[in-house]
Amino acid sequence: MAAAKQVNIAIIGAGGVGKCFLGQLETLAQRRPSPKLVLTYISTSKKAIYNSDYAAIAINDVSSKLASSSQAPLAPPKLIEYLKSSGSKTVLVDNTSSQDVADAYPLFLGNGISIVTPNKKAFSGSYELWQEIFSAAEQSGAKVYHESSVGAGLPVISTLNDLVNTGDEVTKIEGVFSGTMSFLFNSFAPTSGKGGQWSAEVRKAKELGYTEPDPRDDLNGLDVARKLTILARLAGLEVESPTSFPVQSLIPKELESVATGDEFLEKLPAFDSQMEETKAAAEKEGKVVRFVGSIDVASKQVKVGLEKFDLSHPIAALKGSDNIISFYTKRYGSNPLIIQGAGAGGEVTAMGVTSDLIKVLSQVA
Numbered sequence: 001m002a003a004a005k006q007v008n009i010a011i012i013g014a015g016g017v018g019k020c021f022l023g024q025l026e027t028l029a030q031r032r033p034s035p036k037l038v039l040t041y042i043s044t045s046k047k048a049i050y051n052s053d054y055a056a057i058a059i060n061d062v063s064s065k066l067a068s069s070s071q072a073p074l075a076p077p078k079l080i081e082y083l084k085s086s087g088s089k090t091v092l093v094d095n096t097s098s099q100d101v102a103d104a105y106p107l108f109l110g111n112g113i114s115i116v117t118p119n120k121k122a123f124s125g126s127y128e129l130w131q132e133i134f135s136a137a138e139q140s141g142a143k144v145y146h147e148s149s150v151g152a153g154l155p156v157i158s159t160l161n162d163l164v165n166t167g168d169e170v171t172k173i174e175g176v177f178s179g180t181m182s183f184l185f186n187s188f189a190p191t192s193g194k195g196g197q198w199s200a201e202v203r204k205a206k207e208l209g210y211t212e213p214d215p216r217d218d219l220n221g222l223d224v225a226r227k228l229t230i231l232a233r234l235a236g237l238e239v240e241s242p243t244s245f246p247v248q249s250l251i252p253k254e255l256e257s258v259a260t261g262d263e264f265l266e267k268l269p270a271f272d273s274q275m276e277e278t279k280a281a282a283e284k285e286g287k288v289v290r291f292v293g294s295i296d297v298a299s300k301q302v303k304v305g306l307e308k309f310d311l312s313h314p315i316a317a318l319k320g321s322d323n324i325i326s327f328y329t330k331r332y333g334s335n336p337l338i339i340q341g342a343g344a345g346g347e348v349t350a351m352g353v354t355s356d357l358i359k360v361l362s363q364v365a
């Protein structure tokens with residue numbers, strides 16, 4: 001009888017998204033016996049677990065084992081050497097927000113290791129890195145999927161790729177692209193009722209797992225700028241970087257040089273009046289303020305920032321961490337294709353990563 005097909009899984013990052021991914025990987029491994037999924041490596045920034053004989057790491061108690069592990073993470077070249085020597089196909093799951101890990105994607109892909117990830121850094125860094133990633137994948141045949149890098153598990157990247165690959169012409173993409181910003185404005189400036197205190201809502205968004213590891217990366221607009229960079233590139237624009245177009249930051253000037261995210265959160269309440277003023281100015285016009293982004297493909301204009309909306313506008317009426325993303329295309333005419341739903345949170349983000357893994361398995365196994 002032929003041996004069962006096996007695909008090894010290596011995971012970097014076991015935080016909010018990483019833990020949820022582990023749960024979904026366990027379910028997937030139970031539901032789909034073939035190919036056999038074998039966890040051969042997992043690390044955080046300080047700890048790792050791997051076996052020199054590639055014996056499977058049990059998924060169920062991996063978080064506690066990681067905490068007590070005495071193994072250190074392997075740097076990308078060593079990790080590649082370890083993964084390649086197994087002789088089995090391997091998928092790397094990058095559940096970090098690390099630029100260093102992202103910079104190593106061309107090396108992993110060039111060595112035949114496929115990648116699935118919610119990390120935006122690789123696809124929104126320099127345009128050169130973007131080109132290196134996709135040419136390394138093309139040359140080796142390894143696959144790279146990053147659905148959760150925009151709109152968490154919402155089918156945003158796959159939809160845009162489908163539009164482009166089937167020959168539609170995307171003219172404009174606009175909407176709310178941040179789960180954190182959506183949650184903040186929906187609770188701080190709701191369409192009815194008083195709303196909460198800005199700094200308290202920022203803390204809540206972090207506790208709910210919506211923010212980036214450092215919430216300033218959301219509040220400075222860069223997280224949305226990264227997502228728009230990714231979408232603009234997929235739509236055919238050669239956007240150089242997420243800082244090459246106008247991005248509005250909500251970080252108070254006085255806190256721009258604060259050393260850590262924790263110190264920033266401690267000091268933020270003293271500046272709540274700034275956001276209260278922005279909210280009051282919109283209220284005077286019978287509107288609410290929301291944090292949005294847009295890509296105008298024809299004019300190559302990308303922008304990110306605050307805008308005022310009538311209370312009846314779909315963007316004003318969003319709930320929780322919902323994103324809403326409208327694709328205007330030649331085929332869809334004046335009624336855009338709209339995707340809406342939770343745009344942040346561990347489980348919904350891990351879902352995008354797990355479904356990417358399923359796509360890779362169907363091609364490499």
Ligand SMILES: NC(=O)C1=CN([C@@H]2O[C@H](COP(=O)(O)OP(=O)(O)OC[C@H]3O[C@@H](n4cnc5c(N)ncnc54)[C@H](OP(=O)(O)O)[C@@H]3O)[C@@H](O)[C@H]2O)C=CC1
Nearest residue numbers: 013014015016017044045096097098118119213344345349
């Ligand atoms: N949270 C969400 O709703 C969404 C998140 N994402 C993306 O998912 C990714 C993960 O987010 P989240 O789980 O919330 O973040 P967390 O901060 O909760 O977890 C990050 C994990 O990555 C590890 N890590 C960081 N740097 C390195 C490194 N250089 N090498 C090895 N491990 C490293 C951390 O280790 P340690 O604990 O030791 O620091 C931690 O285990 C990010 O890229 C984020 O942008 C995308 C969509 C939605």
Ligand SMILES: N[C@@H](CC=O)C(=O)O
Nearest residue numbers: 178179180210211212
């Ligand atoms: N911090 C991000 C997480 C998902 O990309 C957000 O709030 O949208």
Ligand code: NA
Nearest residue numbers: 147150152154
């Ligand atoms: Na998505």
